[in-house]
Amino acid sequence: MGPGPSSVSPGVLAAMSEPPIGYLDPELFELLDEIRDGLRKLFRTTNKFTVPLTGTGMAGMEACLANCVADGDRVVVVSAGYFGDRIAELAKRLGAVVDVVHGEWGEAVDPAVLRAELERGAPPVLVAAVHAETSTGVRQDLAPLASTAHEFGALFLADMVTSLGGIPVNLDNWEIDVAYSAVQKCVGTPPGLAPVTVTDAVLESVQQRGLPRANWFSDFKLLGNYYDVPHMYHHTVPVNNYKALQIALAEAFEEGLARRFDRHQAASAALIEGLEEFDIRPLAAPEIRLPTLNAVVLPSGVDDALVRTNLLVHHGIEIGGGLGKLKGKIWRIGTMGYSADLNNVERLLAALKSELHR
Amino acid sequence: MGPGPSSVSPGVLAAMSEPPIGYLDPELFELLDEIRDGLRKLFRTTNKFTVPLTGTGMAGMEACLANCVADGDRVVVVSAGYFGDRIAELAKRLGAVVDVVHGEWGEAVDPAVLRAELERGAPPVLVAAVHAETSTGVRQDLAPLASTAHEFGALFLADMVTSLGGIPVNLDNWEIDVAYSAVQKCVGTPPGLAPVTVTDAVLESVQQRGLPRANWFSDFKLLGNYYDVPHMYHHTVPVNNYKALQIALAEAFEEGLARRFDRHQAASAALIEGLEEFDIRPLAAPEIRLPTLNAVVLPSGVDDALVRTNLLVHHGIEIGGGLGKLKGKIWRIGTMGYSADLNNVERLLAALKSELHR
Numbered sequence: 001m002g003p004g005p006s007s008v009s010p011g012v013l014a015a016m017s018e019p020p021i022g023y024l025d026p027e028l029f030e031l032l033d034e035i036r037d038g039l040r041k042l043f044r045t046t047n048k049f050t051v052p053l054t055g056t057g058m059a060g061m062e063a064c065l066a067n068c069v070a071d072g073d074r075v076v077v078v079s080a081g082y083f084g085d086r087i088a089e090l091a092k093r094l095g096a097v098v099d100v101v102h103g104e105w106g107e108a109v110d111p112a113v114l115r116a117e118l119e120r121g122a123p124p125v126l127v128a129a130v131h132a133e134t135s136t137g138v139r140q141d142l143a144p145l146a147s148t149a150h151e152f153g154a155l156f157l158a159d160m161v162t163s164l165g166g167i168p169v170n171l172d173n174w175e176i177d178v179a180y181s182a183v184q185k186c187v188g189t190p191p192g193l194a195p196v197t198v199t200d201a202v203l204e205s206v207q208q209r210g211l212p213r214a215n216w217f218s219d220f221k222l223l224g225n226y227y228d229v230p231h232m233y234h235h236t237v238p239v240n241n242y243k244a245l246q247i248a249l250a251e252a253f254e255e256g257l258a259r260r261f262d263r264h265q266a267a268s269a270a271l272i273e274g275l276e277e278f279d280i281r282p283l284a285a286p287e288i289r290l291p292t293l294n295a296v297v298l299p300s301g302v303d304d305a306l307v308r309t310n311l312l313v314h315h316g317i318e319i320g321g322g323l324g325k326l327k328g329k330i331w332r333i334g335t336m337g338y339s340a341d342l343n344n345v346e347r348l349l350a351a352l353k354s355e356l357h358r
Numbered sequence: 359m360g361p362g363p364s365s366v367s368p369g370v371l372a373a374m375s376e377p378p379i380g381y382l383d384p385e386l387f388e389l390l391d392e393i394r395d396g397l398r399k400l401f402r403t404t405n406k407f408t409v410p411l412t413g414t415g416m417a418g419m420e421a422c423l424a425n426c427v428a429d430g431d432r433v434v435v436v437s438a439g440y441f442g443d444r445i446a447e448l449a450k451r452l453g454a455v456v457d458v459v460h461g462e463w464g465e466a467v468d469p470a471v472l473r474a475e476l477e478r479g480a481p482p483v484l485v486a487a488v489h490a491e492t493s494t495g496v497r498q499d500l501a502p503l504a505s506t507a508h509e510f511g512a513l514f515l516a517d518m519v520t521s522l523g524g525i526p527v528n529l530d531n532w533e534i535d536v537a538y539s540a541v542q543k544c545v546g547t548p549p550g551l552a553p554v555t556v557t558d559a560v561l562e563s564v565q566q567r568g569l570p571r572a573n574w575f576s577d578f579k580l581l582g583n584y585y586d587v588p589h590m591y592h593h594t595v596p597v598n599n600y601k602a603l604q605i606a607l608a609e610a611f612e613e614g615l616a617r618r619f620d621r622h623q624a625a626s627a628a629l630i631e632g633l634e635e636f637d638i639r640p641l642a643a644p645e646i647r648l649p650t651l652n653a654v655v656l657p658s659g660v661d662d663a664l665v666r667t668n669l670l671v672h673h674g675i676e677i678g679g680g681l682g683k684l685k686g687k688i689w690r691i692g693t694m695g696y697s698a699d700l701n702n703v704e705r706l707l708a709a710l711k712s713e714l715h716r
Binding site (some may be wrong): 002004005007008013014015016017018019020021022023024025031054055056057059060062066089090093094095141182184190192213214215216217233234235236237238239240243311312320 | 360362363365367371372373374375376377378379380381382383411413414415416419420423430447448451452453540542549550571572573574575591593594595596597598599628670676677681
């Protein structure tokens with residue numbers, strides 16, 4: 001119940017140990033097509049280039065930036081947390097001129113603040129924001145940010161690492177141009193893949209710019225030539241992770257996305273209610289609070305590291321500490337994917353009781 | 359029995375489906391330390407920075423280049439195959455001025471040819487070569503190339519994708535500065551990790567240069583701060599692949615490396631001998647022929663794609679076709695890792711007999 005990887009269903013775990021098949025095996029491309037259809041349903045998009053990139057969510061972040069941004073491009077990042085700041089950091093390394101629209105950690109950013117930033121200076125090539133900020137437990141509404149970015153002629157990139165599969169996502173409806181996620185949080189597989197999706201129009205335009213420059217491994221054009229016909233060899237894809245993702249997606253659609261989102265909501269609500277007994281309260285206001293990653297403020301007198309270690313050692317339960325400026329101030333408790341379960345919440349609350357009342 | 363992924367032992371497959379643990383779990387760092395010790399033994403190095411990079415062999419290639427090469431650096435690549443050419447392509451994308459010392463595909467390159475290239479032009483920052491060229495089945499002796507590179511003040515980078523775990527490798531003795539490999543060939547796990555090793559001195563010098571520039575995901579300095587103390591979060595590492603690698607390494611050392619190399623040699627020899635019946639002969643001369651990847655020339659009148667498809671569909675056996683300029687001219691038959699087995703060779707020869715004599 002940390003910030004990810006979350007626990008994985010027995011069926012998904014079993015799929016991890018199927019014998020690997022070749023990267024040009026026709027069966028592999030059938031598997032890949034099924035996964036890609038599933039990811040489109042999860043993202044709610046018709047984007048052709050919707051793929052399980054080899055790597056983790058951070059590789060997805062770098063890939064999306066490298067394919068959209070060149071030396072000297074202006075990039076505006078909406079950030080109210082650790083992962084927003086990371087987008088800015090990675091964009092800078094790609095040579096972009098980066099402006100950050102900062103929000104308070106624990107709050108969402110007002111689209112008007114983005115507008116004000118876009119009204120000054122050169123028109124940006126890209127605006128980026130995090131949908132579900134894993135460091136603060138805050139949900140940022142993306143549609144208003146995307147439409148603001150588009151008004152100023154910029155592409156809009158979304159980090160959906162802690163939202164995809166756990167809360168509603170509607171890529172096409174929100175007019176998001178590029179997005180990445182991860183599989184080890186709400187999608188429900190072990191880490192190793194980064195779902196990525198790009199609109200056809202954006203894919204064409206960035207390829208006309210000859211992007212990405214330095215990054216060969218995450219070049220969408222080369223990858224497209226492997227994932228799609230003519231299936232030209234690019235790298236040896238992690239087929240065991242594909243099999244696991246195939247099962248995880250099938251399980252998600254069997255459950256139904258609406259029920260899946262409700263399950264995350266119910267687990268989070270029970271957790272927040274149960275934590276009140278210990279005077280532990282959420283960092284974020286109810287209307288922007290994520291049901292997937294519960295950032296809760298430590299009451300005074302609680303030894304952060306000791307309690308987390310004891311939870312792990314005595315009870316086999318992982319919860320996460322704060323990141324960046326919230327280190328030592330909050331806990332991050334995941335109710336994500338297969339872990340988003342009332343029984344898990346009860347076990348954690350019971351374990352906390354025994355540790356906090358020692 | 360393709361060019362990889364190769365088959366995987368039941369123990370390694372089982373390890374893939376252990377429940378994931380957190381990226382900061384103390385147990386994970388114990389696992390990582392054990393893996394890193396094992397990789398050092400396999401590479402025969404004492405390099406501190408010896409790690410299972412997240413990604414495949416191609417991610418390892420890009421990571422090593424990006425950490426050693428900056429815009430404008432001269433890089434000399436020794437290439438007699440598809441993967442040598444790829445190193446040159448990736449180095450160019452990183453902004454390097456690249457000269458390629460070409461050899462015939464199917465032959466090794468004479469160190470004197472490298473020397474002649476180094477004697478002209480600016481001193482290179484890096485010389486790179488492939489130890490076991492997966493596209494031609496040729497073993498290239500690295501020690502003479504490395505010493506030549508060092509004479510001219512250049513670092514030496516080695517691709518050990520199809521050698522590590524299958525034929526002797528002696529990183530420190532050969533004075534190799536940087537090397538990468540993959541796990542899904544002779545090491546014996548499903549794809550998803552790239553073993554990488556760098557000498558302490560080189561690591562320090564590249565970090566003083568502020569490398570890599572654009573590439574955040576494969577930044578050795580940031581990665582070192584995660585793999586080693588202070589264990590700062592970088593990305594959510596693929597712990598299931600770690601567990602599989604732990605078992606694969608344990609199995610390799612239990613077998614003993616000398617016996618393991620002999621097993622590869624025996625499987626390859628039996629294959630080459632058996633193929634004579636069909637007038638199918640190896641591309642490379644015996645003294646430079648790899649026992650891990652058998653590149654064999656197709657006799658006239660054999661339908662490349664049809665036979666390979668029939669082997670897969672009727673017999674469940676994968677073999678690979680030619681890459682690049684050898685497409686349609688050779689087959690690439692892997693006797694790697696768990697697949698390097700006389701029973702597999704016999705099954706393949708029997709299947710070939712039924713397909714070629716139809």
